[in-house]
Amino acid sequence: FSWSSLGLAFHRTHLISSLLCLESIILSIYIALSIWPIKNQTSATLMQILILAFSACEASAGLAILIASTQTHVSDHLRNLNLLQC
Amino acid sequence: FILMLSLALGTMITITSNHWVTAWAGLEINTLAIIPLISKSHHPRAIEAATKYFLTQATASALMLFSSMTNAWSSGQWDITQLTNPPSCLLLTAAIAIKLGLTPFHFWFPEVLQGSSLITALLLSTAMKFPPTTILLLTSHSLNPTLLSTMAIMSIALGGWMGLNQTQTRKILAFSSISHLGWMTIIITYNPKLTLLTFYLYSLMTTSIFLSMNSTNTLKLSTLMTSWTKAPMLNTTLMLTLLSLAGLPPLTGFLPKWLIIQELTKQEMTTTATIISMLSLLGLFFYLRLTYCSTITLPPNSSNKMKQWSIKKPVNTLTPTL
Numbered sequence: 001f002s003w004s005s006l007g008l009a010f011h012r013t014h015l016i017s018s019l020l021c022l023e024s025i026i027l028s029i030y031i032a033l034s035i036w037p038i039k040n041q042t043s044a045t046l047m048q049i050l051i052l053a054f055s056a057c058e059a060s061a062g063l064a065i066l067i068a069s070t071q072t073h074v075s076d077h078l079r080n081l082n083l084l085q086c
Numbered sequence: 087f088i089l090m091l092s093l094a095l096g097t098m099i100t101i102t103s104n105h106w107v108t109a110w111a112g113l114e115i116n117t118l119a120i121i122p123l124i125s126k127s128h129h130p131r132a133i134e135a136a137t138k139y140f141l142t143q144a145t146a147s148a149l150m151l152f153s154s155m156t157n158a159w160s161s162g163q164w165d166i167t168q169l170t171n172p173p174s175c176l177l178l179t180a181a182i183a184i185k186l187g188l189t190p191f192h193f194w195f196p197e198v199l200q201g202s203s204l205i206t207a208l209l210l211s212t213a214m215k216f217p218p219t220t221i222l223l224l225t226s227h228s229l230n231p232t233l234l235s236t237m238a239i240m241s242i243a244l245g246g247w248m249g250l251n252q253t254q255t256r257k258i259l260a261f262s263s264i265s266h267l268g269w270m271t272i273i274i275t276y277n278p279k280l281t282l283l284t285f286y287l288y289s290l291m292t293t294s295i296f297l298s299m300n301s302t303n304t305l306k307l308s309t310l311m312t313s314w315t316k317a318p319m320l321n322t323t324l325m326l327t328l329l330s331l332a333g334l335p336p337l338t339g340f341l342p343k344w345l346i347i348q349e350l351t352k353q354e355m356t357t358t359a360t361i362i363s364m365l366s367l368l369g370l371f372f373y374l375r376l377t378y379c380s381t382i383t384l385p386p387n388s389s390n391k392m393k394q395w396s397i398k399k400p401v402n403t404l405t406p407t408l
Contacts, residue, residue: 001152008145018141025148029155036159047107051151054114058144061118065140068125068133 001028015069019062026055092119093213100217104165106154110147113185113217117143120214124202135201139210142194146184153177169225178225179233185218186267189241196248196260204305207256208296211263212289219270219285223278231275239361241268246368253306255299258372259292262331265369272362273346276353284342291331291339298324325377332373333366 008021034048092115100112117140125136157174169175180191187195199207245265252258266288273280330339343366350359 005145005149015137022141022144022148025145025152029148029151033155036155050107050111054111057118058114058147061121062140062144065121065125065133065137069137072133 001025001032004028015066019059019066022062023055023059026051026058030055089119089123093209097213097217101220106151106158109217109221110151110154113143113147113150116214116217117147120206120210123206123209124198126206127203133201135198138194138201139198142184142191146181149177149181149184153181172230175225175230176233179230179237182218182222183237186215186222186271187264188237188267188271189244189264190237192241192244192264195264196257199256199260200254202256204256204296204300204303207259208293208300211259212292215263215267215285215289219281222271222274223281226274226278234271234275235355235358238268238270238272239358239365241265241271242362242365243368246365246371249369249372252372255304255306255376258376259295262369262373263288263292265366269343269346269362269366272358273349277349280342280345280349284346287338287342288331291327294327295324295331298327324380328373328377328380332370334370 004021004024008018008025011018011021030048030051033051037045096112096115096119098112099115100109103109103112121136121140124139125133153174156177157169157171160171160174169178183189184191199210202210242265245261245263245268249258249261249265252261266284270281270284270288273284333339333343343363347359347363350356
């Protein structure tokens with residue numbers, strides 16, 4: 001988890017890499033959450049399915065935003081996101 | 087309109103939750119519903135604002151999930167009101183600070199407000215702040231008070247300072263909301279009801295400001311100067327509302343500041359009380375500049391009677407004077 005969050009914090013160019021890091025964060029949470037009931041002999045499967053569904057929705061929304069930003073800005077690089085100047 | 091309904095649904099889910107996963111689910115529904123609202127206009131600025139908003143909010147949600155998971159590992163339960171693990175409390179405050187726009191993590195907020203239209207900016211700054219504040223309220227007894235108060239003081243300072251050089255009204259309102267959030271979080275460990283009161287009054291005042299700016303379509307300071315020709319009554323109510331947002335005494339906006347300062351002095355934190363009241367003077371400067379630009383100055387080539395389409399809600403602007 002910490003590895004992928006560091007990767008998200010330090011992404012250089014390419015929005016796609018930040019989306020990938022987001023997905024790996026959620027995936028690590030999911031794996032950790034599915035290991036936990038096996039160790040403690042409780043069942044938490046409803047939680048897992050809910051988390052998985054919502055993370056899939058988030059990923060698809062991120063991809064849609066990526067496509068929209070590639071349509072309006074020319075490329076994927078993060079240096080092009082400077083229209084909203086401070 | 088489906089997106090508004092899903093926004094309301096997500097807020098309701100988060101407010102009425104006592105399990106971390108339902109709170110997280112409500113927050114994700116809110117994020118997903120607002121993203122198409124932000125990027126509806128297909129302008130490059132709007133889409134860029136949507137990307138920034140999405141990235142920050144998604145990381146904050148993931149951080150929140152992770153902190154609740156580590157808490158569940160150490161204490162074995164998923165209840166919201168019981169947080170026993172200190173590192174997970176720290177991560178949780180960081181996640182909520184990112185979602186709200188408190189100071190170490192406020193960098194997305196002005197640009198996102200600038201890139202969205204006025205009504206979606208209104209939704210972003212009032213309705214979207216509501217679920218994270220409820221989570222803060224529910225967990226406030228187990229969070230670190232010194233961390234919260236330092237973040238609050240820094241956000242009041244930054245909201246005042248960075249609003250000084252702005253000419254775009256949406257960014258000015260973004261910085262004002264950052265400083266108001268600082269006022270809200272400074273009192274949350276001592277008296278959570280004051281936080282709620284501040285939030286309600288702040289949301290009322292900002293809705294009236296946004297709606298009045300929406301009807302005259304002012305996006306820059308220079309547009310504000312010519313708005314007196316369109317609807318003079320609206321201009322005076324806008325001025326009063328802005329001054330109330332600044333927190334001047336005869337108007338309603340002074341009430342939460344007064345009560346917060348009173349509560350802080352009861353808790354023997356008088357230095358913080360004086361610091362935050364000094365820092366709100368910085369905010370007062372640009373509120374005064376907004377009112378000055380909108381009411382007193384005359385444009386170079388003045389044109390009387392420029393009639394535009396009718397005002398939607400003048401009634402809402404009279405409520406802060408109550």
